[in-house]
Amino acid sequence: MIEPKHPVLSITRQCALIGISRSAWYGPGRTETPLNLALMKLIDAQFMETPFYGSRQMARHLRNQGYCVGRKRIRRLMARMGLRAVYQQPRTTVPHPERRKYPYLLRDLVIERPNQVWCGGHHLHSHAARLPLPRGDHGLGDAPSAVLAALKHDGPRHDGPRVLH
Known part of the structure; x- marks a missing residue:
């Protein structure tokens, strides 16, 4: 061709x-050299014994076997073989077992138009909703009344949200 x-x-x-x-x-495409193919066989055999070895430990293991290899070469060969070390992921947030888990109500909802979903937090800032609220910028202490005030204030412009999260 x-x-x-x-x-x-x-x-x-x-x-x-x-x-x-x-x-x-x-x-x-370029093929691997015979030395790299031999290294890949050794990496595969060692990975079956120690699947927690990453590229650093695998390179150290092969250097102890007498091969002159670097970590980046081993990392490239392991990536080409599709091998990744197995290790426990860090758990940065551990929930308290007695605390209630709240469902995420918007998971399967497709948002198709503006103002379809509103989200209310713990309090509503007066500058965010453009409502004249007492106590200035700190918002209202009672979140449900703040949300109701926002809905009542915003009513004439459009039909409001269908989902209030």
Whole structure:
């Protein structure tokens, strides 16, 4: 199809004649060296014994076996083989067992228009909803009354939210 060493036509011209972009044409992929293939077999065998070894420990293990390898080379070979170390993920937040878990009500809801969903927090700031509230910028102490005041204030402009979260 495309001959890289054509005597007259360049690769760019051949791609243009066929009707494909030059970036769509790829030359033959490079294969791994015999040493890398041997290293991949060793990595695979060791990974079956110690699946918690990452690239650093695997490189150290292979250096102890007498191979002159670096971590980046081992990381590349492990990624090519699809191997990732198995380890426990950090648990940065551990919920208290007696606390109630609140459901996320908007998980399966598709929001299709503006003002379809409103979210109210613990308090409502007067500058956020443009409501004349007492106590200035600190909002109202009672969240339900603040939300009701916002809904009552915003009523004439549109029909309001269908979901109040």
